[in-house]
Amino acid sequence: MEHGTVHFTDVDSDRDSLSNVSLHPYHQTGIFQELPSYKTVRRRTKCPSPKNEQYSSIQDSVHEVSPLQFTYEELLLFEDSRRSLRELPITLAEKRKMREKRECDTGSLSSWETWKQSQQKSLKRLMEEVTQATSWLELWKRSLSEIEGRYGTGIQSYFTFLRFLVFLNLFAFLLIGGFVLLPSIRISEMKLNQTATEHPENTSKCFAYDPYHHGLVPFYAYILDLVSGTGFMETSYMFYGYYTFDGNQTFNYNLPLAYLLTMAIYFLLCLCWIIRRIVSGFKQEYMHETSYSTRHSAKIFTLWDFCIKATVMGTLKQQSIVNDLKIDLQEQMCRKRKAERSTKDKMVLYFTRLALNLFIMVLLTGAFYCIYQATKESQQFQQKGNGRGEIYFVSGFFMEYLPPIVISISNILLPFLFRIVVRYEEYPPNTEINLILIRSVFLRLSNLSMLMFSLWQNITCSADKSEDCEACGYNIQYQCWETKIGQEMYKLMLFDFLSCIGVTFCVELPRKFVAEHGPVELTKMLQKQQFLVPENVLDIVDGQTIVWIGMFYSPLLPLLNIIKYFFTFYVKKHSLYNYCRPGKRLFRPSSSKIFFQLILLFGLVVAIVPIVVNVAIIHPSLPCGPFRQYKTAWEIIPKVVSTFPPEAQIFLKYITSEPFVLLLITVLCMVLTTLVSLVQTNRSAITQLKRHLILAGKDKRYLVKKLSTHS
Numbered sequence: 001m002e003h004g005t006v007h008f009t010d011v012d013s014d015r016d017s018l019s020n021v022s023l024h025p026y027h028q029t030g031i032f033q034e035l036p037s038y039k040t041v042r043r044r045t046k047c048p049s050p051k052n053e054q055y056s057s058i059q060d061s062v063h064e065v066s067p068l069q070f071t072y073e074e075l076l077l078f079e080d081s082r083r084s085l086r087e088l089p090i091t092l093a094e095k096r097k098m099r100e101k102r103e104c105d106t107g108s109l110s111s112w113e114t115w116k117q118s119q120q121k122s123l124k125r126l127m128e129e130v131t132q133a134t135s136w137l138e139l140w141k142r143s144l145s146e147i148e149g150r151y152g153t154g155i156q157s158y159f160t161f162l163r164f165l166v167f168l169n170l171f172a173f174l175l176i177g178g179f180v181l182l183p184s185i186r187i188s189e190m191k192l193n194q195t196a197t198e199h200p201e202n203t204s205k206c207f208a209y210d211p212y213h214h215g216l217v218p219f220y221a222y223i224l225d226l227v228s229g230t231g232f233m234e235t236s237y238m239f240y241g242y243y244t245f246d247g248n249q250t251f252n253y254n255l256p257l258a259y260l261l262t263m264a265i266y267f268l269l270c271l272c273w274i275i276r277r278i279v280s281g282f283k284q285e286y287m288h289e290t291s292y293s294t295r296h297s298a299k300i301f302t303l304w305d306f307c308i309k310a311t312v313m314g315t316l317k318q319q320s321i322v323n324d325l326k327i328d329l330q331e332q333m334c335r336k337r338k339a340e341r342s343t344k345d346k347m348v349l350y351f352t353r354l355a356l357n358l359f360i361m362v363l364l365t366g367a368f369y370c371i372y373q374a375t376k377e378s379q380q381f382q383q384k385g386n387g388r389g390e391i392y393f394v395s396g397f398f399m400e401y402l403p404p405i406v407i408s409i410s411n412i413l414l415p416f417l418f419r420i421v422v423r424y425e426e427y428p429p430n431t432e433i434n435l436i437l438i439r440s441v442f443l444r445l446s447n448l449s450m451l452m453f454s455l456w457q458n459i460t461c462s463a464d465k466s467e468d469c470e471a472c473g474y475n476i477q478y479q480c481w482e483t484k485i486g487q488e489m490y491k492l493m494l495f496d497f498l499s500c501i502g503v504t505f506c507v508e509l510p511r512k513f514v515a516e517h518g519p520v521e522l523t524k525m526l527q528k529q530q531f532l533v534p535e536n537v538l539d540i541v542d543g544q545t546i547v548w549i550g551m552f553y554s555p556l557l558p559l560l561n562i563i564k565y566f567f568t569f570y571v572k573k574h575s576l577y578n579y580c581r582p583g584k585r586l587f588r589p590s591s592s593k594i595f596f597q598l599i600l601l602f603g604l605v606v607a608i609v610p611i612v613v614n615v616a617i618i619h620p621s622l623p624c625g626p627f628r629q630y631k632t633a634w635e636i637i638p639k640v641v642s643t644f645p646p647e648a649q650i651f652l653k654y655i656t657s658e659p660f661v662l663l664l665i666t667v668l669c670m671v672l673t674t675l676v677s678l679v680q681t682n683r684s685a686i687t688q689l690k691r692h693l694i695l696a697g698k699d700k701r702y703l704v705k706k707l708s709t710h711s
Helices: 030-034 036-044 053-062 072-079 092-107 111-137 141-151 153-189 201-207 219-228 255-285 296-302 311-340 343-384 390-400 402-425 429-460 467-472 481-517 520-525 533-550 557-579 589-616 633-641 646-655 658-710
Strands: 529-531 580-582
Touching: 141 153, 141 557, 153 255, 153 533, 153 557, 153 589, 201 467, 219 390, 219 481, 255 589, 255 633, 343 390, 343 402, 343 429, 390 402, 402 429, 402 481, 429 481, 429 533, 429 589, 481 529, 481 533, 481 557, 529 557, 533 557, 533 589, 557 580, 589 633, 646 658
Parallel strands: 529 580
Antiparallel strands: none
């Protein structure tokens, strides 16, 4: 039979075609010249011969390696001696030949290059061993593997995200502990507190701050102080009011500057970290373009999760695949109904959606009003300071936690109404789920924003200006208003943790008991609680947003959040194993990675905005805190910059000037243009690879047809 030889194509001749899918020269029968892919490449090839001597040398070196097809980039990797043999896509016999070739090539190298290569290999092997050894120290590695094996990667993504938040809070605690907490402890031990200074008579009342209880205090008052952050908790390292040290002390450490810069650096690093994770997720999602639709047969053969090892979860995964196919069919039916709608039907549908969205806005407005009134009543109750007693303990606990209670009820009730309302809007199934999640995210973040706005109005006397506010620059009823905000965030975080435990053991456990041992009719109606990944993620993101808002006013809040998430992990794991059942519609980890990080990014932005406003506008508390000697917390930055050498001041002044900003914008535009060009190049490469896959499929079908004909 005649043998044909396929030469390299010119890669640079036609980048938009498949000519860059270079074929290795190998002996083949005539049937390969009849393949659709071969004909397509020959039709688009302009120059069948090698372009230069480098192609020829690569052909000669790889000619004896494998009778497979390789791209030009893969052939260059074969020539790279630094690439490990086990990473090459060739057989063991071919790897032995490649090793012998490399040993022969090594003989021509100098002693210095030989020693350098051996050291590189030893260092690489050492790094692999260190990575393998440290992998055993990974937090919850065994538990995550077990969850992945029993329930798949979709539910495991929730616990992985929870672990990421633990490390995020640990990083915050290390920063605050190293630059704020330890220096404060050292200053306290050295007794370097600033002595009392003389203040003008008209502002002396602004310095009256006494958080301690006087007289006989009952035992349950200390319990109330512990859960509300008042009393002895208010004067501890936990809250902002304790850090009243100044920078002008014999202990050469500027605590106010360290306090402000530590918070700013942490938020900046969090922003970069989250954006980096979002970008890495988008790189994976971009591989699946909207124009590249997956066939139903491909879903049947590729959607299976091979991490599942339990029979029950295998059945559940089958149901999930069936549901996924049903959803695809429903979406096709929705598109068909959308195309068949008349103008009248469209007008009625748009009017219905408008009315339902107005109804949702009314619900959100009512929730915001309830939060505002709850915050107002709670603050007024705390300012009155009613008499002590058992009745006061119960009512005091309720009034202290009135805003968290209202926020929690709103977060539970309104999403339930969202699920009912969205059914009448006639959206496709995936759009319904995304719309519910977007509205729930908006609700939770808006509730926190409304709480901060209510506190801001009470602190700044925005509703009605009074003499007390004009004298001190803030409401005199809030002598240490930063600590008051920290207490509210502390109570929100504590109530969020208590509600997590309460829902698990007071709702899910009884529901499981009724579902398993109750009457048949009730069992059919009331099944086990579903473990829904998006809703659980919203809960922990809401808790992390609370910590971000409150950590400026309560520096040790990240430490408490680490403990909270540590217990939350085991509570949710116990709930998943014993009380809940996974949702029929599993959340895909590929899309969840971006979705979780986007929600976290929105929460970070919501947290940064009120902190920036308070630091730049509101007058700090006069009797407490590290910024009590400044009109605003930001004022310390210009003061410290004024102590720099003249050259440094000129440089800082230049980087904040308009010419430098214009130059920076120009550079960013150039970088953005380069990245856009890179994206377009990658998009073209992805399109070509997809065409190559299509041609490979045609080749397989052609060969099967030929085989069946000859047989």
